[in-house]
Amino acid sequence: KRMGLPDEELEDIEDLGQTPEVSRLAQLKASGPVPKVIRKNVGNHEVVADSIIPGTQSVYVKTWGCTHNSSDSEYMAGLLNEYGYNITDESSLAHIWLLNSCTVKNPAEDHFRNAIEEGRKKGKYVVVAGCVSQAAPKTPYLQGLSVIGVQQIDRVVEVVEETLK
Numbered sequence: 001k002r003m004g005l006p007d008e009e010l011e012d013i014e015d016l017g018q019t020p021e022v023s024r025l026a027q028l029k030a031s032g033p034v035p036k037v038i039r040k041n042v043g044n045h046e047v048v049a050d051s052i053i054p055g056t057q058s059v060y061v062k063t064w065g066c067t068h069n070s071s072d073s074e075y076m077a078g079l080l081n082e083y084g085y086n087i088t089d090e091s092s093l094a095h096i097w098l099l100n101s102c103t104v105k106n107p108a109e110d111h112f113r114n115a116i117e118e119g120r121k122k123g124k125y126v127v128v129a130g131c132v133s134q135a136a137p138k139t140p141y142l143q144g145l146s147v148i149g150v151q152q153i154d155r156v157v158e159v160v161e162e163t164l165k
Contacts, residue, residue, distance in 0.1 A: 055084030055157075057164060060094035060124075064111050065102020069130050073100045076129065076148075076156040083157045091118075096125040096160060101132040108132075113141050125163050129153065 059080050063073040076098060077087045088094050097119045101112035109132055119126040127146040134149040136142070146163045148156060 055161075056086075057095035058086040058088045058093055059096050059098055059160065060088055060091045061098045061100070062091070062115060063100045064108035065100075065130065065132075069100050069102045072130065072150065072153050073098075076100070076153050079154070079156050080160060085157075085160070091124075092122070094124065096127060096164060098127050098129060098156070098160070100129040103131045103135050116141055116145070127156075127159055127163055129156070 059077070061073050061077045061080075063069050080098075081087050091097065097115070099112060099115050099119070101108050103109060112128075112132055116126055116128065127148060128142060129148040129150075131150055133142055133145075133147045137147055146159050148159050152159075
C-alpha cells in the first residue's frame with residue numbers, strides 16, 4: 001500500500017475503456033427490436049461545417065392522431081434535444097422531419113401521407129413513427145423511409161443519426 005492513497009485499488013487508466021458502463025447510445029443500440037433505417041440522398045443538402053457533427057441538425061416533429069402519439073412525440077423530441085438536436089416548428093428550416101401518426105383516426109393518416117409527400121418534394125430526410133408505419137410498413141407511400149415502431153421510440157436518436165448519414 002502506498003502512502004496517502006485510499007484503501008481501494010486505483011483503476012489502471014488502460015482499463016477505463018473496458019468498464020461495464022456503457023453509453024446511452026450504445027444501450028439503445030443493444031436493446032429491443034431494430035428499427036428500419038434507410039440512408040438515402042434525397043436532394044442537394046448543402047454541407048456546412050457543423051452539419052456533419054451528429055446532433056447539430058434541426059428536426060421538425062409533427063404528430064397526428066391520439067394523445068398517446070402526442071406523448072410519444074414529446075418523448076422522442078426530448079431525447080433528440082438532449083442529444084443536441086434543435087427541435088423546430090419551422091419545417092422549412094429542418095434538416096430532417098420526424099412524422100408520427102395513428103391508424104385509429106383516418107383523417108390523421110391522410111395528413112400523414114400528405115406530409116410525407118411534401119417532405120419528399122422538398123428534399124427533406126423523413127423518419128416516420130407510430131402505429132401507421134408499424135401496422136402497414138409495405139404501404140407504397142412509406143417505401144424508402146426510416147420507420148420507428150411504437151416499441152422503438154427510445155431509439156429515435158440512433159434512427160435519425162443513421163438516416164442523416
